[in-house]
Amino acid sequence: MTKVGGNGGTASEGPHESGRIFTMLENNPEVMNDLVHRLGVSDALAFYDVYSLYDADMMAMVPRPVFALLTTIPMTEAWKKTRDEEDVDLQWYKGSGKEEPVTWFRQTIPHGCGLIGLLHSVSNGDLVVPGSQLANFLDKAVPLGMDERAKLLADDVEMYESSEAVALKGDTATLQRGEVNHFVALVKARDGHLWELEGNRKGPLDRGALAEDEDAFSERALKLGIKRLIDIQKEGGGGDLRFSCIALAPRVN
Structure with a gap:
């Protein structure tokens, strides 16, 4: 049985261009809802826990449509092997501008995985309030x-302060000693495709087209996204994949 849960703390890889080191974020709705609304995502949206990818009754607890899944996944041997094999043939991302199907951020700041995962989840649809902190940031970031x-994000004091303001919610303070995971956002983007977005890859990864009525939590999206990673782990003989998963969806009272 695949286990959904855990703290979801992450550690970063790669160089950084700022002296700031972010506090790790926990991948849970309390933390991410606070941060996302501080930044300027519509109050009509919220993150929800995903308790199962297989039980229909538990999956029905997630409001629809789902715009993005934000997951934290441990770097298992099987996943690392698959990533390395895929990355060999990939070029570093050269896209920019509004004509791109997705907005993607390369991670260059220590422990910035959570903020970048959140940005990937909310920056690829009409979800941001005009004139908000996030809207102003994206106006500057998208053309670059x-x-x-990456440097713009590393140098942005407001982004850093917003992330730090929520960093001690929940169990986040214990994550510094926890398991090393990676934040991955699975987003239905403007082109109708499911995109896998992680700041430690060479760029955004197009996982395939979704039908108009298929959201990021549809069976096809799960098969192309998180269930594909679960299968990689199983086929690699690694046993259960322990991960956390939250969904960005319409707010319900």
Whole structure:
């Protein structure tokens, strides 16, 4: 049985261009809802826990449509092997501008995985309130290339302060001693495709087309996204994959 849960703390890889080191974020609705609304995502949206990817009754607890899944996944041997094999043939991302199907951020800041995962989840649809902190940031970030965009985020004091303001909610303070995981956002983007977005890859990954009535929590999206990673772990003989998963969806009272 695949286990959904755990703290979901992450540690970062790669160089950084700022002296700031972010506090790790826990992948749970309390933390991410606070942060996302501080940044300027519509109050009509919220993150929800995903308790199962297989039990229909538990899956029905998640409001629809789901715009993005934000997951934290441990770097298992099987997943690392698959990533390395896939990355060999990939070029570093060279896209920029509003004509791109997705907005993607390369991670260059220590422990910035959570903030970047959240940005990937909310920056690829009409979800941001005009004139908000996040809207103003994206206006500057979207036209930039990969390296300039990463530097903009690393140097943005408001983004850093917003992330730090929520960093001690829940069990986040214990994550510094926890398991090393990676934040991965699975997003239905403007082109109708499911995109896998992680700041430690060479760029955004197109996992395939979704039908108009298929959201990021549809069976096809799960098969192309998180269940594909579960299968990689099983086929690699690694046993259960322990991960956390939350869904961005319409707010319900």
